Amino acid sequence: MAIGDDLTVIREIADILEGIGYVVDYRLLDAWRHGVPQHRKRFILQARRDGVDPMWPELNSERPTVRDAIADLPALHDSTGAREPSVFRRANQCSSEALAILGWIGRHSRSYDAPCARGRQTSI
Incomplete structure (x- = not known):
């Protein structure tokens, strides 16, 4: 500002x-x-x-x-948010195709979350 x-x-x-x-x-x-x-x-x-x-x-x-900011929020349990499938995954659980995309993103931009195949997750 x-x-x-x-x-x-x-x-x-x-x-x-x-x-x-x-x-x-x-x-x-x-x-x-x-x-x-x-x-x-x-x-x-x-x-x-x-x-x-x-x-x-x-x-x-x-x-x-x-x-720290959201740690005291109540658990979602069976609410709408808890039933939504997670689109974003950790990097060590992504398919090789998704990891290739993550590598390209890492070389060509600042920071993104990328969807991974078959519910596997990975952190970048």
């Missing part, structure tokens, strides 16, 4: 809020530092009029994984 020229507008908004009695603080936060398993920068402006300074959450020093 680029703030650049918008910083002038942000400062004007903050000045208006401060002029009518608010305590203002703003920051550009990266979501991974707050428990989200991806980099997402977000501009946050806090304004309080109760005399208390805005508070910010503590930063995480370790990057969370997707597993």
